[in-house]
Amino acid sequence: MRHFTTAVLERHASLAGDFATEPYETPWASEALFFIRAEETAGENPLLRARVQISADGIHWVDEGTAFPPITTTGDYFVRISHFGGWLRLAGTIQGEEGRFDVTIHLVLKE
Amino acid sequence: MNAGLRPSHCVPNRFQPLPFILAYDDFSGGTGGWLELMPNFTKEGFKARESILDKTRWGPTMLSTASFGYMGTHGAMSGIYSLKLATRPVANRYEEMPAPGSMAHAIKRLSVFRPKGLVQFEMWYAYTPEQDRIGVGEKDIRAFGASFDVQDDSYRYFIGARFLNSVNGDLKRQWQILKADEGVTDQQWAYGRQGEWNKRGVDPMWYGRRYPDGRTDGYQFVSGGQQRLCYNESDDKINWIYLRLTVDTARREYVDLQSGAAVFDLRGISPTLVQPYARIEGLLNPVIWVETDTDRRVFLFVDSVVISCE
Numbered sequence A: 001m002r003h004f005t006t007a008v009l010e011r012h013a014s015l016a017g018d019f020a021t022e023p024y025e026t027p028w029a030s031e032a033l034f035f036i037r038a039e040e041t042a043g044e045n046p047l048l049r050a051r052v053q054i055s056a057d058g059i060h061w062v063d064e065g066t067a068f069p070p071i072t073t074t075g076d077y078f079v080r081i082s083h084f085g086g087w088l089r090l091a092g093t094i095q096g097e098e099g100r101f102d103v104t105i106h107l108v109l110k111e
Numbered sequence B: 001m002n003a004g005l006r007p008s009h010c011v012p013n014r015f016q017p018l019p020f021i022l023a024y025d026d027f028s029g030g031t032g033g034w035l036e037l038m039p040n041f042t043k044e045g046f047k048a049r050e051s052i053l054d055k056t057r058w059g060p061t062m063l064s065t066a067s068f069g070y071m072g073t074h075g076a077m078s079g080i081y082s083l084k085l086a087t088r089p090v091a092n093r094y095e096e097m098p099a100p101g102s103m104a105h106a107i108k109r110l111s112v113f114r115p116k117g118l119v120q121f122e123m124w125y126a127y128t129p130e131q132d133r134i135g136v137g138e139k140d141i142r143a144f145g146a147s148f149d150v151q152d153d154s155y156r157y158f159i160g161a162r163f164l165n166s167v168n169g170d171l172k173r174q175w176q177i178l179k180a181d182e183g184v185t186d187q188q189w190a191y192g193r194q195g196e197w198n199k200r201g202v203d204p205m206w207y208g209r210r211y212p213d214g215r216t217d218g219y220q221f222v223s224g225g226q227q228r229l230c231y232n233e234s235d236d237k238i239n240w241i242y243l244r245l246t247v248d249t250a251r252r253e254y255v256d257l258q259s260g261a262a263v264f265d266l267r268g269i270s271p272t273l274v275q276p277y278a279r280i281e282g283l284l285n286p287v288i289w290v291e292t293d294t295d296r297r298v299f300l301f302v303d304s305v306v307i308s309c310e
Helices: none
Strands: A004-015 A018-020 A031-055 A061-067 A075-082 A087-110 B020-025 B061-064 B082-086 B103-107 B118-129 B141-151 B156-167 B170-178 B219-226 B241-248 B253-259 B262-265 B283-292 B298-309
Touching: A004 B061, A061 A075, A061 A087, B061 B103, B082 B103, B082 B283, B118 B141, B118 B283, B141 B170, B141 B241, B141 B298, B156 B219, B156 B241, B156 B253, B170 B253, B219 B262, B283 B298
Parallel strands: none
Antiparallel strands: A004 A087, A018 A087, A031 A061, A031 A075, A031 A087, B020 B298, B061 B082, B082 B298, B103 B283, B118 B241, B118 B298, B141 B156, B141 B283, B156 B170, B170 B219, B241 B253, B253 B262
């Protein structure tokens, strides 16, 4: 059987300004999906940008190169990644005047 | 106990299990059912019941290699992987209610399969803060603990132990047990909020008023329970430590607590008994948790756990 885990990194969390998910250890997995469920939006022309980051120590982060397309409305979105080493997180920002997104974020790992 | 009664040959003898092994998890093949302790997402929009505390942001659990920036991979006591409980980098002062995300819990949802009697929790673990700043961060770990959430035919109760390590940066290093103060009302238990779901004695990890000397409404200090654990000399060196808690579900009493080589006799002490909750008869949930004392992630690494009973 293959090894599998779904980690819920945010639950109905209200995001504004810059954000990053909590560091998550992924050394056993070789493939991953990040899901963002945008549950509610607020503000004028709200825009959510999010990109995948990797790390050697869970403290210092660099962009992996994968990014979500800009998210402007509620809905479900995902990105695929592989060859990411021991840690993963999402970093991003909410733009738009008084912009806010309520989100649930899943990290789905498989080996 | 009589070694001849031990039926399992897969549990290493650094554990001292009772005859029936309910669970042995060394996290080499997955999380073994230990997951974050979360509220019930049963309300509109799959939200949790309204509460004075946001319990949806407790830190994540994960399989860890215990890797550090200048030390590399510690691995576990056995193999590479341990179960890591990680708080978020946020804390309130000790005497306030816990900040959302300032704790991380791992729970394994079990139920009884033997007559009432001795039940035991054992683990090998290590603790340290995230090495995000220089110095020695021992004082930044507020507490960690392990308990059972039990419901039998008459009562629900929480029975467990907490190592109170630090209070607002002041090292305490003292064991406590879960037992609510008499005379505390359900409303006081919930920081004054009327209509909070939980009763006095339930979920003492985050309920029960806290006091600057380290007391809370939900914990009692163990007599002679001060202990210096093997924290080590820097935040990226972790030592594996043994913990055992034995309780008696027939008498609804503590039996003893072993931390390293020290044993604390707890016989005759009862947990706080609460009227049963719906739909959880026979519940036997071991819970492990860790709490940060400041704006810094702290970690509890669990190499392995054994839950056993007679």
